[in-house]
Amino acid sequence: MRPRPASPWTPQLDSLTEAGATRIFSEKISTRATQRPELDKAVKLAGELRASGVRVTLVVHEHKRLGPRHRAGDAGRRAQGQ
Template sequence: MRKPGSAWAELLRPRNVGAEPVGHDRLGYARASTARQSLDSQLDSLAEAGVTRIFSEKISTRAAQRPELDKAVALAGELRASRVRVTLVVHEHKRLGRGIELATLAEKLKASDVGLEFLTGELQGSHDPSGVVFTVLAALSGMEREYIRDRTLEGHESARKRGKTIGGAGVTDGDMLSMALHLRDRR
């Protein structure tokens, strides 16, 4: 540090800078998009990979806030600050997010010096969260999601043109129709 007209003065260095990590902790994260989906295969996969602390939730990828993921990232940062080497382990990259969401999370992990590992999928293996390959693949996964969405909407439109009903349960009799209309009008 130096002020104009004065000599250089070295600042005190943080205690952890340059220090070797003390141990290694692997934190796991599992997510299902809906309450009906099971987390069992992801939890089994994480356990087989030697992960002992697992954060899990059933919440859509589109949710802006994912409390359990936020807790996992916060704990990873705290552990890393105490000189423990940390890796966030996830079954597949799609469990974290796609496209820009995944890239943003990766930057957050990189800033905390937390490693990232995927057990399956296109990004299987350990990654430098800010690496070019990781960023490109994250962007491609976002594009893949949009492609799937577009194809689904295209299929729905095609079915509608042919007179087919898309989604939901069909009304089977007059009583059901009456009840459905009654419930709708109560809103």
């Protein structure tokens, strides 16, 4: 049996796992997309965890993956409910 070829996402997933990520949200959509359902879920969960007193670090493998409409500071403010 031949080994399955690596996914183009394998290096990103490996990097996040090595960094200690315990929950990974991913989506395969264009960086031009205006709706990011998985990012929204991640930010919502981060906000809920923070509200319960849990320290949260939201990691994005590459900032360019967020697309032009999503900046790191915006996601942090949404997680804080601002």
